[in-house]
Amino acid sequence: MAPSFFNTLSGKIEEFRPLQDNEVRMYACGPTVYDYGHIGNFRTFVFVDILRRYLKQHYKLRHVINITDVDDKIIRNAGQAGVPIGEYTKKYTQAFLEDSAALNIEEPQIVRATDHIQLMAEFIKKLVDNGHAYRTDDGSYYFRISTFPQYGKLSKKDFSGMEDGARVDVDEYEKDSARDFALWKAPKPGEASWDTVIGPGRPGWHIECSTMSMKYLGDSFDIHCGGEDLIFPHHENEIAQSESLTGKQFAHFWMHARFLLVEGEKMSKSLGNFYTVRDLVLMGHKPSSIRFLLTSVPFRKQLNFTFDGLTQAANSVERLRTFALRLQKAQLPEGKSASMQQLADATVQGIESALADDLNTAQALAAVFDMVRDANAAADAGQLKQGDVEPLQKALQKFDAIFAVLHDDDAVKVKRIIEWAESEGKQDKISEQARAIAASASxxxxxxxxxxxxxxxxxxxxxxxxxxxxxxxxxxxxxxxxxxxxxxxxxxx
RNA sequence: GGCGCGGUAGCCAAGUGGUAAGGCAGAGGUCUGCAAAACCUUUAUUCGGCGGUUCGAUUCCGCCCCGCGCCUCCA
Known part of the structure; x- marks a missing residue:
């Protein structure tokens, strides 16, 4: 059964079929490594991981994510810290990989912006050559939106009223039209700069994703995903650049994760509800609880991330793990029952059809919990046989290949984060609960x-x-x- | 203001034009050296409000209220 996903581009749920044979090529926008990742970032990355794991079960998958390791915030923060940007981004890239691993996010092929600067410059040069981009007096380059009539097709914005040629001064740069976006920024004193075929400077934000996705996945590929905030301008601009260059459709499916709320409010530093993965772990929440909560709400629905919800998630994971343990350890009579085989089959089917329906993780979970209840009841009634264990375990594996919460290595993960906190002088943030969870690590x-x-x-x-x-x-x-x-x-x- | 998404039990949340999945929490019970786990029963005459369409709407339409997102670099 071909799955259906909501495609931001069409605004509809569409049947998904790979462009080439049985191979899916997917690009996901990764982090800008200027700080530790917060829970909102990871809602998106966990969604991408769920999508990845689902696709892997059905197709050959080429999955690339980028790491943005040069941008305004990085330059600003590295400057404040008094370290070269390469050193600065290395630290947060490492942190991102560690946090991802803590949340059982599988590692795709990772590509870095700074490794592709020359390629980006060549991309921009071609856009200038074919009339879609222009250089300003200071040596910056902009994309001329008026040359791409479909601009706005992803974000459903209407730019038809835009005046072309009306020069508007915005900031210190001179653009032909206020909407035109930067492809390349002229060097400024003290900022990182590269010498390229189009002159010195550094790339704008959007060009890296076009350049790298096309390098690794081709001019046209299957899926491009990220957080919903990227729809505009980031992804809209990627489409404009890429399709102007190739004349071909860039990504065919665009999938975006909804922002989450924290305790019913938008997460922000000023509201004091801004949490990194490390914050939560140090407060005594297991990585598996965090992952479960993040996966339990379908990606297109606003997720209200609460501490109560985290506790609920922990209990839910415990129920699943206890059941898995019971299957593993129970002393059972010989034989095999048709009803348990049916239950396992129905569960696999239920998970599959739920996920094929725009990754309805909530419904997939319901299928698993139905199985857990019925199999537990059978076990209590003495009706669970040795031969039933395998099909039930296989159904659990089917579930866990996507959700990845059954394997219990929370203690080790929490211990690592505690050690990190100690090395950073954040002892006061380490809760008793976190220490209790980590106690068994050794x-x-x-x-x-x-x-x-x-x-x-x-x-x-x-x-x-x-x-x-x-x-x-x-x-x-x-x-x-x-x-x-x-x-x-x-x-x- | 423009465009878009959502409001389902104490909490999280699925879903359908025909009478409300699942999880957590709570209550009662079974089991049990204790403690758990597990199971059973129970917890929304009702799906933001008001109208409309319909034999029938939580599900379709309109209006209103509330929350949220995007509108140049926030996942």
Whole structure:
């Protein structure tokens, strides 16, 4: 079944088919590395990851994201910090990769703007040669919007009333039309500058994405995605540049993630509701909780990110992990039941059809939780058989290949972030909860299993005092022990 | 002002022209050395408000109220 996605370009949900055979080529706008990524950034990146993982299940995928490592904010911040921009961006690029990994975001092919400056200059030169761009007296270059009649087709804006040739002074640059956007910025004292075929300077914001996406994916490719704020002007400008150069349609599908709200309000530093991934982890929230909350709301719906929601997400993940553990550890009778096979099949089908419907993650989750409930009920009734485990686990894998929250490595991830906070002198931001979660990071499975075996021995001997002591000891190390009719189970806090 | 999106139980949230998925939280129960986990029952006569179309609307249309986004560099 071909999936359908909402395409910003057409404004409709459309059936998706790759342009070439069974291969999808996708470009996602990555971060501008001027600071640590916040939860809003990662809503978009998690959405892209969900899309990536979904596509990978069905197609061959070439997925590229860019890192913008030269722009006004970077130049400003690096200047304030008194370090070269390369050094400055390296730090935040690294942070972005770490935070992405913490949220189980798979790493696509990553390309950097500063590695493609010459290519961008050549791109601009061609635009000048074919009349779509012009140079101003100071050595900057602008795209002439009046040469691209379709300008506004993505953002649904009407620029037909624009006067061409009316020179308007904007800032210190002279543009032919106020709407014309910068392709290339003339050098300024103290700012990074490159010598190129079109002269010295640095690229404007939009040109990098056109240049790099076309280099790695071709003149026309399947999907281009990012946050909704990029629709205009960023993506609109990319279309104008790219299609003016090639005469071909640039990206065919444009997919944009909706902005999130934090506690019902737009996230902003002034409102004090601005959180980075690291902030949240240090406050005691697991990366898996953050990912779950971010994935649980379909990407085109405004997501209200709240601390209550984070707790709810943590509990939901716990339920899923507990079920996965039960399948793994339960002592079951031999045999296999048709009803469980059916349940697993229906779940896989439910996940698939939900995601094929414009990545309806909320509905996919409902399918999984339905399975968890029914399979748990069967297990409680003694009707779950050994042969049922495999299909149910496969259905869980189908789910987790997209959602990626089942594997429990939160302790290690939280520990790393705590260590980072300590190295940055942010000890005061490390909560007790975060330390409790991280406590088990250095305790190996084998070590735990050994104590669990002792605990089981004590229980067999009805030595409950000893059993409770062991449980208490494990609890100190960040391990929760549960005694079930299927035996003793443990998990990390 | 222009263009666009949304308002569903305490919270998060899916969905359909025919009578409200799922999760979290709460209440009661089963099970249990304890603690959990799990299961069962229960929690919206109702889907922002008012009209309209219809045999019937939460779902379509109009108006209003509220929230949010974009309108040159914020994911």
């Amino acid at each position: 305790v190996g499975d084998a070590e735990i299993e050994k104590l669990i075996a002792e605990l089981q021995e004590a229980r067999r001997a009805k030595n409950f005092a000893r059993a409770d002591a062991i449980r208490g000891e494990l609890n100190q190390q960040g391990i929760i022990v549960e005694i079930t009719r299927d035996g003793v189970r443990w998990r990390r806090k």
